[in-house]
Amino acid sequence: MGAYQPLLGFRDFYPKNQKIxxxxxxxxxxxxxxxxxxxxxxxxxxxxxxxxxxxxxxxxDQLFNFVDKGGRAVALRxxxxxSVVRMIGANYSxxxxxxxxxxxxxxxxYERPQKGxxxxxxxxxxxxxxxxxxxxxxxxxxxxxxxxxxxxxxDFCVRISDRELWVAFLRATGIAEDDMIPxxxxxxxxxxxxxxxTRNSLLKLCPEYxxxxxxxxxxxxxxxxxxxxxxxxxxxxLKDSTEIQERVRKFQKLLSVLDDFKALDSVVIxxxxxxxxxxxxxxxxxxxxxxxxxxxxxxxGRYDTxxxxxxxxxxPAVGAAIGDVTLVDFLSKKGLLPNTERGxxxxxxxxxxxxxxxxxxxxxxxxxxxxxxFSMHELSFDKQFKSAIDRxxxxxxxxxxxxxVRKEIKLKDLITREEIFLPLDKLVDRLHVGEAR
Amino acid sequence: MGAYQPLLGFRDFYPKNQKIxxxxxxxxxxxxxxxxxxxxxxxxxxxxxxxxxxxxxxxxDQLFNFVDKGGRAVALRxxxxxSVVRMIGANYSxxxxxxxxxxxxxxxxYERPQKGxxxxxxxxxxxxxxxxxxxxxxxxxxxxxxxxxxxxxxDFCVRISDRELWVAFLRATGIAEDDMIPxxxxxxxxxxxxxxxTRNSLLKLCPEYxxxxxxxxxxxxxxxxxxxxxxxxxxxxLKDSTEIQERVRKFQKLLSVLDDFKALDSVVIxxxxxxxxxxxxxxxxxxxxxxxxxxxxxxxGRYDTxxxxxxxxxxPAVGAAIGDVTLVDFLSKKGLLPNTERGxxxxxxxxxxxxxxxxxxxxxxxxxxxxxxFSMHELSFDKQFKSAIDRxxxxxxxxxxxxxVRKEIKLKDLITREEIFLPLDKLVDRLHVGEAR
Numbered sequence: 001m002g003a004y005q006p007l008l009g010f011r012d013f014y015p016k017n018q019k020i021x022x023x024x025x026x027x028x029x030x031x032x033x034x035x036x037x038x039x040x041x042x043x044x045x046x047x048x049x050x051x052x053x054x055x056x057x058x059x060x061d062q063l064f065n066f067v068d069k070g071g072r073a074v075a076l077r078x079x080x081x082x083s084v085v086r087m088i089g090a091n092y093s094x095x096x097x098x099x100x101x102x103x104x105x106x107x108x109x110y111e112r113p114q115k116g117x118x119x120x121x122x123x124x125x126x127x128x129x130x131x132x133x134x135x136x137x138x139x140x141x142x143x144x145x146x147x148x149x150x151x152x153x154x155d156f157c158v159r160i161s162d163r164e165l166w167v168a169f170l171r172a173t174g175i176a177e178d179d180m181i182p183x184x185x186x187x188x189x190x191x192x193x194x195x196x197x198t199r200n201s202l203l204k205l206c207p208e209y210x211x212x213x214x215x216x217x218x219x220x221x222x223x224x225x226x227x228x229x230x231x232x233x234x235x236x237x238l239k240d241s242t243e244i245q246e247r248v249r250k251f252q253k254l255l256s257v258l259d260d261f262k263a264l265d266s267v268v269i270x271x272x273x274x275x276x277x278x279x280x281x282x283x284x285x286x287x288x289x290x291x292x293x294x295x296x297x298x299x300x301g302r303y304d305t306x307x308x309x310x311x312x313x314x315x316p317a318v319g320a321a322i323g324d325v326t327l328v329d330f331l332s333k334k335g336l337l338p339n340t341e342r343g344x345x346x347x348x349x350x351x352x353x354x355x356x357x358x359x360x361x362x363x364x365x366x367x368x369x370x371x372x373x374f375s376m377h378e379l380s381f382d383k384q385f386k387s388a389i390d391r392x393x394x395x396x397x398x399x400x401x402x403x404x405v406r407k408e409i410k411l412k413d414l415i416t417r418e419e420i421f422l423p424l425d426k427l428v429d430r431l432h433v434g435e436a437r
Numbered sequence: 438m439g440a441y442q443p444l445l446g447f448r449d450f451y452p453k454n455q456k457i458x459x460x461x462x463x464x465x466x467x468x469x470x471x472x473x474x475x476x477x478x479x480x481x482x483x484x485x486x487x488x489x490x491x492x493x494x495x496x497x498d499q500l501f502n503f504v505d506k507g508g509r510a511v512a513l514r515x516x517x518x519x520s521v522v523r524m525i526g527a528n529y530s531x532x533x534x535x536x537x538x539x540x541x542x543x544x545x546x547y548e549r550p551q552k553g554x555x556x557x558x559x560x561x562x563x564x565x566x567x568x569x570x571x572x573x574x575x576x577x578x579x580x581x582x583x584x585x586x587x588x589x590x591x592d593f594c595v596r597i598s599d600r601e602l603w604v605a606f607l608r609a610t611g612i613a614e615d616d617m618i619p620x621x622x623x624x625x626x627x628x629x630x631x632x633x634x635t636r637n638s639l640l641k642l643c644p645e646y647x648x649x650x651x652x653x654x655x656x657x658x659x660x661x662x663x664x665x666x667x668x669x670x671x672x673x674x675l676k677d678s679t680e681i682q683e684r685v686r687k688f689q690k691l692l693s694v695l696d697d698f699k700a701l702d703s704v705v706i707x708x709x710x711x712x713x714x715x716x717x718x719x720x721x722x723x724x725x726x727x728x729x730x731x732x733x734x735x736x737x738g739r740y741d742t743x744x745x746x747x748x749x750x751x752x753p754a755v756g757a758a759i760g761d762v763t764l765v766d767f768l769s770k771k772g773l774l775p776n777t778e779r780g781x782x783x784x785x786x787x788x789x790x791x792x793x794x795x796x797x798x799x800x801x802x803x804x805x806x807x808x809x810x811f812s813m814h815e816l817s818f819d820k821q822f823k824s825a826i827d828r829x830x831x832x833x834x835x836x837x838x839x840x841x842v843r844k845e846i847k848l849k850d851l852i853t854r855e856e857i858f859l860p861l862d863k864l865v866d867r868l869h870v871g872e873a874r
Contacts, residue, residue, distance in 0.1 A: 003748060004487050004523045007511060010480035012524050015538070018476045034803040036781055036810035036828070039455045043447035043557055044481060044543065045501065045513070050441050064482065066503030069547050074444060076482070086441045087449050096827050098813065101452070106481065110506050120480055135813035146803070260796035311440060344473055359697035366471040366583070373473035376535060376572035390533050391473070 009111075009119025016340040020328060021122065023338040024151075025104055028124045028322075031147045032102040035139065037126060040101050042083040044108070048073040050082045053310055054279070064108045064119075076108035080125045081303070081319065082310065088129050089312030097130030100139075116295040116326045126300075127319035134250055136318045137283045137302060138257040144287060144298050144320050145263045151327075152336050156297060158263075159270035160254075160285040163301070165247045166274060169220075172241050173213065179206055181278050187217060188274045220271040226252050229269065254283060279303045282318070289330050297330060298322040343392025345370040345431060349384040350399040358399040361409055361424065365397070368428050372397075388414060395431065446548075446556025453777040457765060458559065460775040461588075462541050465561045465759075468584045469539040472576065474563060477538050479520040481545070485510040487519045490747055491716070501545045501556075513545035517562045518740075518756065519747065525566050526749030534567030537576070553732040553763045563737075564756035571687055573755045574720045574739060575694040581724060581735050581757050582700045588764075589773050593734060595700075596707035597691075597722040600738070602684040603711060606657075609678045610650065616643055618715050624654060625711045657708040663689050666706065691720060716740045719755070726767050734767060735759040780829025782807040782868060786821040787836040795836040798846055798861065802834070805865050809834075825851060832868065 006012050013021060029039065048065050065075035077083060080103055088099060103125040113119055126143055128136040141158060148156050163184065170180055182205055190198040198217070202210035216236060223229050229248060233239040251269075258264045275284040282302030289297065300320025307315035331337050346365055350358035358374060365372045373391060375384050388396045398410040403421070411430060412419045422430055443449050450458060466476065485502050502512035514520060517540055525536060540562040550556055563580055565573040578595055585593050600621065607617055619642055627635040635654070639647035653673060660666050666685060670676040688706075695701045712721040721738030725731075737757025744752035768774050783802055787795030795811060802809045810828060812821050825833045835847040840858070848867060849856045859867055 004484065004490075004526075006480050007482060007484060007505075007509065008507075010482060012480070012520075013478040014524065015475035015477055018478055021478075022476065030806065031803075033808050034806055036808055038452035039459065040452055041450040041455055041458075043443050043449070045444060045447060045545070045557070047441065047444060053441075061506075064505060068444075068501060069498075070445070072444065083449075087451065089441075100810075108482070120482070131813055133813050139813075257796075260793045261800055262797075356697045359694075360699075363698055366468075369467065369471055371470050371473055373537075376568055376570050376576075 007119070009113035011118065011120065019340040020337055021324065024122075024124070024324060024327065027150050028102070028104060028147055031150050032126060032143060035100070035143045035146070037100040037102040037143070040084070040087065040103055041105060042077075042080070042087060042103075044076055044106065045074050046077055046083060048075045050086060050310075051075055051078065054082045054306065062109050062111060064110055077105070078109045079107055080105050080123065080321070081127075081306070084125070084127055084319075085307050085310055085312065085315070085317070088315060088317075089307050089310065092129070092307075092313060092315055095130075098136060099129040100127075101129070102126045116329060118325055122324035124322040124324075125319065126321070127317060129315055129317050131318075132304075132316045134254040134283070135257060136316075138254055138261065138263075140300060140318050140320050141258060141267070141285060142261045142263045144300070144322065145266045147322065148266070148287070148297075151331060153330065153334065155290040155334070156266065156287055156330075157290050158267045158285050158287050159273045160267055160283060161269070161271050161273040162247060162251055162283050163274060163280050164282050165244065165251065166271070168241060168243045168247055169216065169238060170213075172238050172244065173209060173216070175206060175209060175213075183213070184274045185276065187272070188276045190217060191272045223271055224269050226255065226269075251283075275299060275301055279306045279309070281305055285320075287322075289333075295326050297326050341392060344373055344388075344394065346372045346395045346397045347384075347388035347391055347393035348372060348374040348397045348399060349381060349388065350374070351381075351401055352378050354399045354401060354404045357404045361397060361399055364424055365427070365431075370431060397427075444556070446550035448555065448557065456777040457774055458761065461559075461561070461761060461764065464587050465539070465541060465584055468587050469563060469580060472537070472580045472583070474537040474539040474580070477521070477524065477540055478542060479514075479517070479524060479540075481513055481543065482511050483514055483520060485512045487523060487747075488512055488515065491519045491743065492714075499546050499548060501547055514542075515546045516544055517542055517560065517758070518564075518743070521562070521564055521756075522744050522747055522749065522752070522754070525752060525754075526744050526747065529566070529744075529750060529752055532567075535573060536566040537564075538566070539563045553766060555762055559761035561759040561761075562756065563758070564754060566752055566754050568755075569741075569753045571691040571720070572694060573753075575691055575698065575700075577737060577755050577757050578695060578704070578722060579698040579700045581737070581759065582703045584759065585703070585724070585734075588768060590767065590771065592727045592771070593703065593724055593767075594727050595704045595722050595724050596710045597704055597720060598706070598708050598710040599684055599688055599720050600711060600717050601719050602681065602688065603708070605678060605680045605684055606653065606675060607650075609675050609681065610646055610653070612643060612646060612650075620650070621711045622713065624709070625713050627654060628709045660708055661706050663692065663706075688720075712736065712738055716743045716746070718742055722757075724759075726770075732763050734763050778829060781810055781825075781831070783809045783832045783834045784821070784825035784828055784830035785809060785811040785834045785836060786818060786825065787811070788818075788838055789815050791836045791838060791841045794841045798834060798836055801861055802864070802868075807868060834864075 051059050063075040063078055068074050105123055106120055107123050108120050126140055128139060167180055170183060186198060186201045199214050202213050219232055223232050238244055258267055273284055273286050280301040281304045284301030286296040287298040298320055302318040304316045348358050348362045362372050362374055375387050393414060396412040396414055403409050408421045408423050410419055410421055488496050500512045500515055505511050543557055543559050545557050563577055565576060603621060604617055607620060623635060623638045636651050639650050656669055660669050675681055695704055710721055710723050717738040718741045719739030723733040724735040725733055735757055739755040741753045785795050785799045799809050799811055812824050830851060833849040833851055840846050845858045845860050847856055847858050
């Protein structure tokens, strides 16, 4: 046997798995289109500097990068955001706002493969450009929730937080601007780490504020509503900051829009979410399985400064991504994967003398959009029926001498075993009824 | 403005171009499924040796290849065939035959970009494994023809040839087995080259047969039917070879099956087609625009020995691929590209006091699969109508105080300017009627 294998962390999609992927893509396409989003795509291979400009040189360790035969430093994309900002940035002024785009793309990261994380994975990306107001944030969150619901998922929750509010808390506490990003990074990690480690990291970074910050972090983790939040502000004497008041009002507005969109049931305030990446600038969120908070199913947030960072004009932006690996695991756990067994609509069974007639029928049915097959070898009726069942066909379409003379076919329902004779022009309607069951 | 560009020979797909690509993918998926083919996919990055094993080390010059961080020699795939043979080879014995698979994939070649040829391009691939008979060849050819016809293309033709017959001619002429592949390669090039160059190449390779071969090649180029072929065989005293008789019968059978499938109109015998690659072993074909025989739209053939060459068991195989670049050029020339302007189904227009009601309506319509949007800013009715028209919406759905009280909406057809009041539960049916127009 041949010794070839896919690369470590890469997947072959045999038809059963491809059907699952296509089912996700169809649901995403349909839902995003209903929200007025348009699909785009971009090359899997990009100039390396597009990624280092956004994430710094450290990102290179996680990339599939190389120098091509023309001497260009290139990399397989690890995520869509730099590419979509490049596309939007190139002709932002010429386009009506807001721009609502979605994308289905494979991304590549040179990481150790583990449960829920591969080296090549699909992401569904959704972004709104050119809109400052929290309606854009609400649209993105509602869209993610609608996709989950259209997949029949219920036991998920969107944990929403606000980086701006975190920054305002830190500022009111007296933290220096330069320490903000490192502290947000400590908060991001705090959920997955030993509390002592978090405390030590804070002590190292800003000894004079560490204890107060540590208590605040613990307290904020218990805040799950606007009422909780106001109580926290009063208790921590943060209520008087105009900056904080402003962000709380915005948070309240976001939740009220989500309520209008009947999305509030799936949402919870959770300040332990800050998202690792440095470029988020406002509301951030992650979506989790309610029962098992393992790896996030989706995540996103506002990133109003990235376009400028990449050398384009100021472009307000909010986006989210869903990954295929954790999503399929979740659907599988809930028994919500589509039936990948579904086979042919029809298998055409014929006597050798009626081959032309049978092909005419096959052709007619295929042209009408049914999936149809037949045996390529001269087989007995019995063996042809066996093939029909092997191929999981819904109907057998029988073309024998008798049928050829009558200019009809015999349709056999392979589930009910019911048989009827039909002229070709009645067949399509009859099959559509069969489909609908 | 930012200085980032896609790499040379790579494409960004803005929504208009993405719509064209999606239209091709949908047509391919629908048609291939109607023929009983199942979709699969495989990684864009593969071990380098998978490609060198098939095509020799020379292929490396045309690859995007590199050594990854784990020291593996890897390459972006230049074509699907090695990957699909790997997938089939890995569990061929366990699967019912024939296996009918299709795939939509981006491939990558490090070549000089030119008209109709890019460094990254999509290919639609179709293969049947495990079937020796010419029904498999006919299925593949019929499928390609059906896809072209479903795209409303007519002025194309499938030029079919037979490598086995060419080999039989050469054998009967006395050519040594080792010279066959080089001669087929000369024939392949002869269509695009000066006749003198072809003659000289033959003189160099096999001086004693060169003149006779050259005349045969010229004569065979005028053969376009089985009658022509038989005449050629008589004239060249090739009629008595059993091997040749056998292949001619097979060719006749192939054409008769294509006739049963109503595909013969689009087919012509053409012995100038031999396909460059060494691994074809039977019928080969290419599809061209009838008016302008520039670059082929599609091509394929039988390759019964490749699986063994890659270290798997013997697997009869026949396949074809369509490229997106030449196909889109052809569709564009014929005015057959889809309308990429189509916009929203509905734009919801509302008074600020009716925001919740408007969002409820938006939600309802989106859940019913319509593409719906609204203004994220407080705007006058006039400005909202302008947005609706900018977004190319088919209908305006008006939610004002009057409508909120009546628990109805006002539907305005933005083409006919017709207005009606409707309760929500009547709206969906009314919009479906609008859709159908």
